[in-house]
Amino acid sequence: MIHSHASDAELERLCLGTIDSDELGRLTDHLLNCAECETRFGQSRDYIRAMQRALVTLTPDWPDPEEEN
Numbered sequence: 001m002i003h004s005h006a007s008d009a010e011l012e013r014l015c016l017g018t019i020d021s022d023e024l025g026r027l028t029d030h031l032l033n034c035a036e037c038e039t040r041f042g043q044s045r046d047y048i049r050a051m052q053r054a055l056v057t058l059t060p061d062w063p064d065p066e067e068e069n
């Protein structure tokens with residue numbers, strides 16, 4: 001159902017790209033129709049990016065998320 005809100009765990013998986021394709025379809029449909037979850041998704045994404053940047057700083061071997069390819 002489009003009407004069930006995305007959970008924090010689902011939003012995290014979506015940000016990290018570890019979500020499966022069924023969930024991905026359901027969540028993207030929902031996010032397009034739900035401003036609340038879209039906002040939460042933006043917040044999760046910012047949080048995960050900040051965390052990844054922190055990891056890059058702390059662990060020199062960690063791949064830089066800003067550096068694609």
Ligand SMILES: [Zn+2]
Nearest residue numbers: 005006034037
């Ligand atoms: Zn929602």
